[in-house]
Amino acid sequence: MFRLTVTGIVTGMLLVWFRRSVVAGSLVVAAMVLAMATGDLWVRAEAHGHVHGVADVPAAPVALVLGAEVYPDGNPSPFLAARLEIARQLLAAGKVKAILVSGDHIAWGYNEPGAMFQWLVDRGVPSQRIVLDHAGFDTYDSCARAKEVFGVTSAIVVTQSYHIDRAVALCRRLGVQASGVGDDTVRIYTEPWRNSxxxxxxxxxxxxxxxxxxxxxxxLGPHEPGVGAALASH
Structure with missing residues (x-):
């Protein structure tokens, strides 16, 4: 009897623990779903009416190109190259007067802004029109530094279309009157696009x-005059 009683107690405790774990897990999942839904609604609301194509985006002094993967040979990934091509088109069309390339350069051997600069120069963009932000470690940092470090108050943000609402929303909330242009050409890379x-x-x-x-x-760092100089070189 004693063994049966102990077994029953242990079983009961395990059932209680299991039920509590299921409830706790369900609450965590529900909280995550709610957070994602809230975040998605927020970025869509903030970006509404501010996302355009290259042809119809309102002009701004600066194109802010957000960084993405650079290969070991120093070449931008197709995702990043597509963003840079949009910025090149914006400059050629007179939509912007300068390009701020913002990306990750936290390690000596990995330099997103440097690769972005070289890609643009190789395709005819005057070097004096390009400004490098070496500490754009994520979208929030790129937008905050554009405003606080480089003095950008109005910009066209360039990234992929799945990312553009968040980028515009963050920049606008951080004090940059931003419009956005999102690239769709790299949808052909189905798996990376889906993962993103x-x-x-x-x-x-x-x-x-x-x-x-x-x-x-x-x-954060002190103010950098690069954008002002690039605009003055026009």
Whole structure:
């Protein structure tokens, strides 16, 4: 009898633990779903009416190109090259007067802004029109530094279409009157595109948390005159 009683108690405790775990897990999942839905609604509302094509986007002094993967040989990935091509077109069309390339250069051997600069110069963009931000470690940092470090108050943000609402929303919330142009040409890379779309669901939650916390970018630093000089060179 004693063994049966102990077994029953242990079984009962395990059932209680299991039920509580299921409830706790369900609450966590529900909270995550709610956070993603809230973040998605927020970025869509902030970006509404501010996303355009190259031909109809309102002119602005600066194109802010957000960084993406650079290959070990120094060449931009197709996703990044597509963003840079949009910026080149905007400059050629007179939509912008300068291009701010913002990306990750946290390691000596990995330099997104440098690769972006070289790609543009190789395709005829005057070097004096290009400004490099070496501390654009994520979208929030790129937008915050554009405003606080480079003095950008109005810009056309350039990225892929799955990312453009979040980019515009963050820049506008951080004080940059931003419009956006999103690239769709790299949809042909089906798996990377699909993976990026999935990651974006979590990224909107982080974006909302960053805005609510009002955090500083990883590196803020003093004012840099590069954008002003690039605009003056026009």
């Amino acid at each position: 779309v999935v990651r974006e669901r979590g990224a909107v939650v982080k974006a909302l948390a960053d805005v609510v916390s009002g955090r500083d970018p990883v590196f």
